[in-house]
Amino acid sequence: MIDQNEYDKQFYQNIKRRLITNKLIQIGVFCSVIIALIPLCSIVFEVFKNGINAISIDFLLDVPGSIGSGQGGIGPAIQGTILLICLTSLIGIPLGLSSGLFLYEFHDNKIAKMIRFFNDVFMEFPTIILGIFAFLVIVLTLGYFTILAGSFALSLIMFPIIARTTEESLKMVPVTYKEAGIALGLQKWVISVRIIMSAAKKGIVNGILLSVARIGGETAPLIMTILGSSQFFHGIDSPVDSLTLRIWRLSLLPYDDAQTSGWGSALVLIFIIIMISIGIRYLFDNNIRKSIKT
Amino acid sequence: MDKYKLIAENITVSYNNIISVKNITMKFKANTVTSLIGPSGCGKTSFLRCLNRMHDMNKNVKVMGKVVIDNTDLYLDNMNPIYHRRKVGMVFQKPNPFPTMSIYDNVTAGLRLNGIKNKKILDGSVENSLKLAYLWDEVKSDLKKPAIELSGGQQQRLCIARALAINPEILLMDEPSSALDPISTQKIEETIMNLKNELTIIIVTHNMQQAIRISDYTAFMYLGKLIEFGETKKLFTAPTDPLTAKYVKGFFG
Numbered sequence: 399m400i401d402q403n404e405y406d407k408q409f410y411q412n413i414k415r416r417l418i419t420n421k422l423i424q425i426g427v428f429c430s431v432i433i434a435l436i437p438l439c440s441i442v443f444e445v446f447k448n449g450i451n452a453i454s455i456d457f458l459l460d461v462p463g464s465i466g467s468g469q470g471g472i473g474p475a476i477q478g479t480i481l482l483i484c485l486t487s488l489i490g491i492p493l494g495l496s497s498g499l500f501l502y503e504f505h506d507n508k509i510a511k512m513i514r515f516f517n518d519v520f521m522e523f524p525t526i527i528l529g530i531f532a533f534l535v536i537v538l539t540l541g542y543f544t545i546l547a548g549s550f551a552l553s554l555i556m557f558p559i560i561a562r563t564t565e566e567s568l569k570m571v572p573v574t575y576k577e578a579g580i581a582l583g584l585q586k587w588v589i590s591v592r593i594i595m596s597a598a599k600k601g602i603v604n605g606i607l608l609s610v611a612r613i614g615g616e617t618a619p620l621i622m623t624i625l626g627s628s629q630f631f632h633g634i635d636s637p638v639d640s641l642t643l644r645i646w647r648l649s650l651l652p653y654d655d656a657q658t659s660g661w662g663s664a665l666v667l668i669f670i671i672i673m674i675s676i677g678i679r680y681l682f683d684n685n686i687r688k689s690i691k692t
Numbered sequence: 693m694d695k696y697k698l699i700a701e702n703i704t705v706s707y708n709n710i711i712s713v714k715n716i717t718m719k720f721k722a723n724t725v726t727s728l729i730g731p732s733g734c735g736k737t738s739f740l741r742c743l744n745r746m747h748d749m750n751k752n753v754k755v756m757g758k759v760v761i762d763n764t765d766l767y768l769d770n771m772n773p774i775y776h777r778r779k780v781g782m783v784f785q786k787p788n789p790f791p792t793m794s795i796y797d798n799v800t801a802g803l804r805l806n807g808i809k810n811k812k813i814l815d816g817s818v819e820n821s822l823k824l825a826y827l828w829d830e831v832k833s834d835l836k837k838p839a840i841e842l843s844g845g846q847q848q849r850l851c852i853a854r855a856l857a858i859n860p861e862i863l864l865m866d867e868p869s870s871a872l873d874p875i876s877t878q879k880i881e882e883t884i885m886n887l888k889n890e891l892t893i894i895i896v897t898h899n900m901q902q903a904i905r906i907s908d909y910t911a912f913m914y915l916g917k918l919i920e921f922g923e924t925k926k927l928f929t930a931p932t933d934p935l936t937a938k939y940v941k942g943f944f945g
Contacts, residue, residue, distance in 0.1 A: 574786060578784065578789075579805075581746065581781065581782035582858060584801075588806075
């Protein structure tokens with residue numbers, strides 16, 4: 399038998415130390431959050447402070463003016479970025495979702511293991527190399543810079559992220575739902591898509607958002623694929639502009655106006671990505687929709 | 693031959709080459725309730741899951757033997773288990789309603805996801821199945837509510853309704869009331885007693901009182917073997933095997 403007094407003594411001796419440790423860890427975690435938020439907030443603040451002056455209707459809709467004139471806008475860049483995100487999502491999301499589902503369904507299959515390995519390597523691949531790859535495969539073959547090459551390069555960045563997050567979120571779904579589906583005599587793909595994927599929706603949507611934000615902010619793979627342009631989109635056989643390319647080009651210029659335009663472009667880019675994020679969440683999260691309705 | 697709804701012949705199940713069910717043969721009559729009892733790990737659930745080929749989803753499990761439903765063997769090579777699973781409903785140990793679906797959608801899942809879209813059929817099936825599962829009165833006013841907002845007992849009855857909606861002829865239940873309070877358990881037992889008129893029920897239970905209350909036949913399993921199988925009354929009052937006698941008197945298990 400345990401000596402009750404001895405047990406109590408030990409327990410109360412320790413409890414003070416444990417309570418203090420608990421408090422310290424709480425404080426530590428809180429401080430870490432603050433520290434992590436400082437750079438994030440200062441970036442957003444800095445972009446806002448420097449960029450807000452550039453924002454005007456003309457700035458958002460016009461083509462760029464002559465360098466240093468302080469005129470013109472970033473219309474083509476905004477259009478290009480939105481087109482790129484849409485086109486890339488069109489390729490990347492179905493590809494990512496289906497490979498995620500494949501990895502989940504055949505998780506211990508040899509091919510799946512190989513795919514998972516390359517997927518992980520791909521996720522950390524230097525993006526400039528993906529750009530060069532797209533340049534070699536598409537631009538040189540077709541003979542012109544095109545939004546297709548840009549979307550191709552970006553979808554190579556997008557789909558491994560979606561595939562991995564999809565697989566991970568599918569794995570979180572308890573096997574009991576799958577069993578229930580099997581017992582109802584449902585076919586395998588119906589169970590996977592209508593039950594498991596639907597149960598893992600939140601994680602999958604998060605993965606998609608992550609990848610959209612990631613490709614929205616990419617510059618390197620676009621340099622050799624869409625090249626940049628000061629005109630609105632006028633066909634797949636000509637260069638297009640994107641916000642990231644515009645920011646990069648503007649930031650290299652020594653003129654104050656160009657710098658301000660650069661900050662303005664950065665602000666617009668952040669705004670677009672936040673809006674996409676909110677929009678997709680609104681579409682997929684029933685809880686948010688319900689709370690807005692009521 | 694005809695009066696048996698389901699015949700399991702020489703069923704042997706092994707997980708990673710470790711045998712958990714040894715050569716069991718059982719015949720189940722139509723419109724009866726059969727309980728499978730025995731200590732934990734004796735292979736009751738493993739055996740039950742053979743009866744609609746649930747083991748297919750796990751590659752480490754090997755099943756040998758025959759399961760004959762209406763004169764066709766479920767384990768024939770060219771047999772797609774989907775056809776049989778529509779005749780065999782299953783209710784699991786823990787309530788597992790589909791989390792993203794409403795009550796209505798859960799009950800109709802088996803029909804909708806198999807391509808039935810006729811609203812009249814679906815509506816009728818929802819009311820009928822929920823009434824059979826004794827849940828209708830509690831949820832009829834709010835069928836659009838998410839299924840996970842129901843209580844545990846209600847969720848389990850919802851799962852029974854979901855299994856019934858595909859109009860099965862056989863219902864397999866794997867300790868359906870083990871996670872429930874006495875009142876929910878009682879309601880589920882009532883449900884089972886009523887369902888007997890419509891279908892054949894095979895239920896795994898740890899609760900011997902429950903087996904006595906609800907079942908016509910009882911099978912006692914021990915270490916993967918079928919020790920005794922017979923009428924419930926006889927098995928509990930005058931068992932032929934000394935091991936059964938020990939178990940039902942509570943000496944081990």
